[in-house]
Each structure stands twice: as structure tokens, then as C-alpha cells.
Amino acid sequence: MSVAHTRIRSPRHCPAEAVPLSSSSVAAAILARRPDVPVLCLRPAVAAAAADRFIRAFPGQVLYAVKCNPDPAVLRALADGGIRHFDAASIGEVRLVRGLFPSAAIHFMHPVKSRPAIREAYLRHGVRDFVLDSAAELSKIADETGGARDLGLIVRLGMAPGHARLDLSGKFGATAGEAAALLRACAAGAERVGLCFHVGSQCCDPSAWEQALALAGDVVRQAGVALDIMDVGGGFPVAYPDMRPPPPELFMAAIARGVAGMDLPRTCALWCEPGRALVAAAQSLVVQVQARRGAMLYINDGVYGCLSDAGALGFRYPCRLIKARGQSRGRPAAFGFFGPTCDSLDRMRGPFLLPDDVAEGDWIEIGQLGAYGACLRTGFNGFGDVVAIEAGDCPPEWPDTVPGAPRAIG
Numbered sequence: 001m002s003v004a005h006t007r008i009r010s011p012r013h014c015p016a017e018a019v020p021l022s023s024s025s026v027a028a029a030i031l032a033r034r035p036d037v038p039v040l041c042l043r044p045a046v047a048a049a050a051a052d053r054f055i056r057a058f059p060g061q062v063l064y065a066v067k068c069n070p071d072p073a074v075l076r077a078l079a080d081g082g083i084r085h086f087d088a089a090s091i092g093e094v095r096l097v098r099g100l101f102p103s104a105a106i107h108f109m110h111p112v113k114s115r116p117a118i119r120e121a122y123l124r125h126g127v128r129d130f131v132l133d134s135a136a137e138l139s140k141i142a143d144e145t146g147g148a149r150d151l152g153l154i155v156r157l158g159m160a161p162g163h164a165r166l167d168l169s170g171k172f173g174a175t176a177g178e179a180a181a182l183l184r185a186c187a188a189g190a191e192r193v194g195l196c197f198h199v200g201s202q203c204c205d206p207s208a209w210e211q212a213l214a215l216a217g218d219v220v221r222q223a224g225v226a227l228d229i230m231d232v233g234g235g236f237p238v239a240y241p242d243m244r245p246p247p248p249e250l251f252m253a254a255i256a257r258g259v260a261g262m263d264l265p266r267t268c269a270l271w272c273e274p275g276r277a278l279v280a281a282a283q284s285l286v287v288q289v290q291a292r293r294g295a296m297l298y299i300n301d302g303v304y305g306c307l308s309d310a311g312a313l314g315f316r317y318p319c320r321l322i323k324a325r326g327q328s329r330g331r332p333a334a335f336g337f338f339g340p341t342c343d344s345l346d347r348m349r350g351p352f353l354l355p356d357d358v359a360e361g362d363w364i365e366i367g368q369l370g371a372y373g374a375c376l377r378t379g380f381n382g383f384g385d386v387v388a389i390e391a392g393d394c395p396p397e398w399p400d401t402v403p404g405a406p407r408a409i410g
């Protein structure tokens with residue numbers, strides 16, 4: 001698996017109002033190179049602008065969830081947009097962020113960590129905040145930090161399955177009763193105590209946060225502990241062809257209502273941990289069509305590459321055709337994709353909307369792939385290579401993710 005990095009053009013900023021309504025620099029780069037490997041296109045200014053918008057909208061501290069897209073170029077773009085806090089889930093992510101940003105605040109937000117990971121994070125990388133959802137993890141953290149008194153200990157509260165496209169309930173999280181007991185145990189030795197939850201990824205229902213905060217309020221009252229950190233997690237949604245989330249203000253308003261109902265100490269900090277919402281729009285993938293059979297296109301990337309979520313999870317992504325020769329005169333039609341490996345699971349049902357004259361040799365730019373795209377790639381079957389480019393263009397809204405526009409067929 002290898003990534004060749006090329007920078008085609010990289011101005012520092014997109015004008016705040018996404019101005020040039022053209023994606024010509026990506027299309028021009030593709031037509032100049034005519035690549036037969038997938039091309040990851042990063043628009044750093046889009047990531048920086050998304051981070052800046054989120055930070056302005058959220059009334060607290062914004063931690064970026066590194067797992068969503070750990071590409072150093074993406075992390076640097078987010079830092080350009082104002083991100084200074086990182087949610088790391090592994091020692092690999094802690095090392096990556098520390099290597100790039102010597103003074104960033106790194107928070108270890110995985111409820112189950114290896115002992116050496118806890119030790120290294122605390123002793124070598126200045127990590128002080130750790131998440132836990134069990135008494136066993138609390139004693140691991142105490143052991144491996146030598147009973148440190150300068151910790152922030154944050155209890156992960158479990159959620160009922162609910163509103164999100166990707167349900168995260170069931171794997172992590174303490175029940176309300178357990179969380180109250182853990183909060184009290186943490187308060188006995190920690191410098192700061194907190195509560196966190198994750199409503200599930202791509203959660204389009206703002207009331208999920210309000211309900212989670214109501215439960216958090218019950219836990220805090222039951223524990224009788226003064227909370228220092230209330231962390232409302234990630235899960236903030238972006239638009240896909242079949243999903244138009246409500247505007248971000250409604251999520252912020254639901255969080256504000258939930259927090260108001262909790263009666264928190266004035267000194268309590270509010271945190272969130274978005275991943276998808278900060279990076280989805282910043283990266284696209286250009287694939288080449290290697291064969292067309294009716295409404296199925298055989299493309300050179302798939303579920304073992306950057307398109308994992310288009311497989312079993314059935315995510316749909318906006319698409320733009322880059323014709324190998326001439327201009328497209330086609331009308332929109334629905335296509336499915338086969339990925340390049342020999343595995344029959346390497347299939348993406350979509351449907352993906354493309355002009356009906358798409359043909360072998362053409363390229364397709366697939367949008368909204370900055371979140372949970374490239375980071376899930378494998379080298380299976382010898383197809384791991386991608387080329388990465390940085391594009392300076394601000395693309396127009398993808399045709400089928402414009403709020404209020406009619407839904408794509410299918």
C-alpha cells in the first residue's frame with residue numbers, strides 16, 4: 001500500500017463564501033495525468049473552513065476525533081482552522097498528533113486501553129485526560145500513572161440504541177447507576193471529573209443530544225459530584241445524497257437546552273468530539289471506470305479501499321463524471337459499482353447518480369469521502385495504491401447534497 005503525495009495547488013484560503021463555482025483544478029489535474037490508480041483529492045481550505053465554522057458555533061471546546069481522518073495534511077488543515085484539541089483512541093494516534101503539534105492538547109478517549117498505552121501517553125506525551133467506563137479501567141489508569149493526582153477522568157455513559165446511522169451503543173459505556181458510582185470513585189482521586197457519551201455517528205436527530213444530556217443530568221444528581229467536564233461526543237451529521245440533516249444550529253440549540261437542564265457548576269467545561277462533520281467535505285476520490293456492464297461500473301477502488309462505508313453500510317456519495325474524451329451529453333441515471341478485488345463482497349449498491357453516457361476509461365469524482373474513507377484502506381488483492389493530491393479549488397456544492405434540493409432517485 002503506498003500513497004504518493006503531489007501538491008497541485010494550495011492557496012491558504014478559500015474565500016469565506018465558497019466562491020469559484022468550479023472544480024476545474026481537480027478535473028484538469030486528472031485529464032493531464034490520466035491516472036489508472038485512485039486519486040485522493042484533499043481541499044485543505046475546506047477542512048479549515050469547516051473547523052472554523054464548528055468552533056464558532058459550539059459554545060465550548062472542540063476536540064477533533066482523529067480516527068475519522070488521521071492524514072497529517074488533514075490534521076494540519078484543521079489546525080489552520082483553529083483546532084487545538086485532539087480526541088485520540090490509540091497510542092498510535094497520540095504519537096501522530098504529538099509528532100505534528102508539540103503543544104496540542106491530546107485526550108485519550110477510548111474506554112479500554114492497553115496498560116503500556118496509558119503509561120506512554122501519560123509519561124511521554126503529556127496526556128492527562130482519560131476516558132473509562134469500568135472500575136477495572138480506573139484501576140489500570142491509577143496503576144499505570146503511578147497514582148497520579150493531576151488527571152482528568154471522564155466517565156463514558158452508555159446510550160440506548162437510537163437515532164444514528166452508525167449505532168455505537170452496546171460496545172462501550174456504563175449504565176446510569178454504574179456511571180454515578182464511577183464518577184464518585186474518580187472524584188476521590190482526580191483533579192477533574194467529567195462525563196461523556198456518543199450518540200452514534202451521522203446522527204440526524206438533534207433531540208438525541210438533549211435526551212443524552214437529560215440522562216447525564218440524572219447521573220450527576222445521583223453521584224452528587226460537581227462536574228468539571230461535560231463532553232457531548234461526536235456524531236454530528238453531514239449531507240449525503242439520501243440524507244439531509246437539519247442545519248447545525250438545531251444541534252447546538254438542542255445541546256444548549258440539554259446543558260441548561262443539567263444545572264452544572266459555572267466552571268464546568270463543555271466539550272465535543274466531532275470527526276465526520278469537520279472533514280467529510282474536504283476529501284474526494286477520483287476513480288477510473290475499467291468496465292461498464294449495463295448499470296454496473298467496474299471501478300478501480302472499492303470496499304477494501306476508500307469506499308468501505310459504501311459496501312455493507314450502504315453509504316451513498318455524490319458523484320461527478322470526468323469524461324476521458326469530450327463532453328458528457330448524458331442524462332442522470334442510477335449506477336452501482338464493483339470494486340477491483342476478486343471478492344464478490346466488493347460491491348457498492350449505491351445508487352450513484354451519473355450521466356448515462358459514462359464509459360470505460362472515464363473518471364468519477366466521488367465526494368464527501370473525507371470521513372472514514374482513506375483511513376479504512378487495505379492492500380487486499382494488490383489494490384492498495386492511491387495517489388494523493390491537494391487541490392486549491394473550492395468545489396460547488398455536490399449536486400445532490402444541496403439542502404432543500406430534490407432527493408436523488410433510488
Ligand SMILES: *Cc1c(COP(=O)(O)O)cnc(C)c1O
Binds near residue numbers: 067236371
Ligand atoms: C468515532 C468517535 C468520534 C467521532 O465521531 P463522528 O461520528 O465522526 O463525529 C468521537 N468520539 C468518539 C469516542 C468516537 O469513537
